[in-house]
Amino acid sequence: MKRRQRLISVEIRTQQFIQRSLLSHLYQCVLKEERQPDRGNLLDIGNLDLFSRPTMRDRLSNLQEVSNSHVEQMEYAESTVSDTFSNIDLEMELPHEAVVFEDNSPALEDVFSQSQDIHREIQLIRVEIKRLREQNSRMMGVTTMSTIKRDSNAIGADIKARAEGVLARLRDMDGEAHKLEEEYGSNCAVTRIARTQYACLSNGFRDTMFDYNEAEMSHRENCKAQIQRQMEIVGREVTGEEVEEMIEKGQWNIFNDNIMAEGKTARSALSQIEKRHQELVDLETRINGIHEIFLDIALLVEEQGPMLNTIQTNVQKTDEGIQEALVKLNRAKRHDKNNPFKKMFCSCFPCVD
């Protein structure tokens, strides 16, 4: 009962990560590793062609001409002019001096190095998943499976360990982002950078885990199909449902029925089936491992929704309230200056203003 409750609550929680998954992003990242060396030879000609065709006009040289012709006169004039303009600027535009922005570059560096690390870990996990896929596909064809199987298990365990590491780091990053938010405010650039990085990394991680799940699931299906085929060879037809049941219940006594049967072929087929069965059982334990991680991911990824990925909503979320405040402040300043009492005092006692 408890287990069912837990499963249902997990259902609820897993329902909470409804985000757009970006397979293209996944492929980009996975294949980026391999694509870059390839770019060197064959495709280079084509690519150069694409970019050297002036679909965009480069006007940097024009700009430099224009700027060079002004540089001599401007450099001296600018320095004197800027001082006198600074007062007027206060009235017309809103310069940066009015509000002091704290120097948050060390925080920024932290954020970047964190996200870089996590990104690298996720890449490594992806490489491992690829290896696992290769192992699995090899296993389908070859009969001597013990070494390959051991490797698969090892890879699976490795992936799980790494994934847990990444999850812990993501959680740290989340904590850091919250701290930054409290320290600098929710619309500060650093906070937004941290949040965006975190969102994209957790998206990427989730896609990677999906991929791993997919790899294991498809292998499971393949094994099942193989078992079915083998059983047909042995002479017994089973449907997919029955195989599932056998896996669940761990009952393999069906095999035992035929143990008295004819010939070596039957026995070797039988042993293969048993190996596959063992293989499946291992798979199941690995999958159980993933699910613990998935539970954690579900908790990790809040209800962000697909809108987070849209640039428009991202940009529009930032607010700008300060401009209004400054305009009002200036007005107040002016009114204050115009205060008649002050004027009287000012005429009696000329003060520096």
Next chain:
Amino acid sequence: MAPSGLKAVVGEKILNGVIKSVKKDGEWKVLIVDHMSMRILSSCCKMSDILAEGVTIVEDINKRREPISSLEAIYLISPVEKSVRALINDFKDAAFTYKAAHIFFTDTCPDGLFAEIGRSRVSKVVKTLKEINVAFLPYEAQVFSLDDPNSLYSFYSSKPNKDKDKIMENLAEQIATLCDTLKEYPAIRYRKGPEDNARLADEVYQRLTAHKADNPSMGEGADKARSQLLIVDRGFDPISPILHELTFQAMAYDLLDIKQDIYSYQTTGIGNSNDREVLLDEDDELWVQLRHMHIADVTKKVTELLRTFCESKRMCTDNANLKDLSQMLKKMPQYQKELSMYSTHLHLAEACMKKFKGSVDKLCEVEQDLAMGANAEGEPLKDAMKSIVPVLLNNEIGAYEKIRIILLYIFHKKKGIGEENLAKLIQHANIQADSNIITNLQNLGCNIIAGGRNAEQTLPERRERTESTYQLSRWAPIIKDVMENAIEDKLDRKQWPFISDPAPINTTQTAVSSARFGHWHKNKSPTEYRSGPRLIIFVIGGVSQSEMRSAYEVTRATDGKWEVLIGSSHILTPTSFLNDLKSLDQVPNPDS
């Protein structure tokens, strides 16, 4: 599924040409956009795409930004004064806001602004300055928009508009960048009638030639000589934007309140009900499949898809035992996404049908009869007045719906109606407050008052349509006829004159061997290089959803030989169209 068509082309151009081209490993950059470029960017790229290419934050140029002097900035802006000023301001003080600037303009920067940039301190830290020639919004794979909702006012307002020339130049430039991005050099045609068409066509031709001078590979290709660009005015087909359409996309945008393509609704999940917002765009594969289907087909198809999905994954929770639940759980994460897609579209279809059954179904019948001039059996309509009077007298029907019926009645009477008749109709319908919508349509060149302005204007002859349609969806937009005629080269030269002498349309092979084998050495990405001819249609004043759908239908009918792109300054819904019409005779709001 990766988007194809316009979005892919523009997305690739921006990602590769702008962001990747300045990417440096280990260094992050800030991306700064202004309003227009933000819309362009968000319609074809996602945050995670640009994050993967080294952009860590996107800022709006017009908002106050705090200095991040350790990072370089990519400015993707349109060359207007406001943005350039903001750009110069960033580097005006002693402490630069960013370490360096890579500037990308969406189209040609005028000399004055360019000189200003050259004079300012920005020029010292500029590392890149390019004009990317993308000044339009790729709304869908075959639909583009120029993001100017005020254009109906600019072109057709009763008060003379002195900015009209400038606006027309801007429009022409934007259309030229579209052709540039698609590497097309089409023959330009316009509909003979309003002089704006001819002027705009002329401007586009000038700019197109300028672009071709910089970029001689535009329009190269065996079939590209047949590409055409048609310029049409909204008054050519005033019926399509006001008709109630029953295809999914048109119906949803018409009946429901969908702003900025975001559909929000409430889900009743297991236990809790929460608000969900979904973006209806091409990333949603199911939307792409369903959007042009009739609503009846939509509900059928979605339930069918959902059923096969559930069956194949054995997700029926009725007699689930522990084993099934655990199975579901194992496969749950991927299924979540698909299930949520189905649920969204089911909700959307349900909401549309609810509104439809409310009052719209009666209206649709009357509207289709009026628009086609014949009822469902094909008999010509004898007494249109009799069918519309009960609608007009019905107080439950909203004012805009009544106006739509009245307008359709007027268009049905091809020569317009008398003033007293119009006044009587308005009085019956009790819509005096909005009656100027009807009279303002004359600004578009439509024939409203018999014997008044535009007395000679008539709606064009229609093609015979033999495909079977639902009774309430018999109307096909007039532009569909035009598209089909243009593709078959049957478009009348007198009504649709060319700006320049068209290239001789011959079917002889050029010297280069076939398109399939002759260009193997050019690494063309499938998104960019389409070897067939294109038909680009620009509607002045707004394009309706049904016309967008026609573009896809016609493209499909040619088996992919031709690609039809349609676009305008903005996308119309009937409500927005009527709102715009209402304000045509008013003084513009000084803030807008």
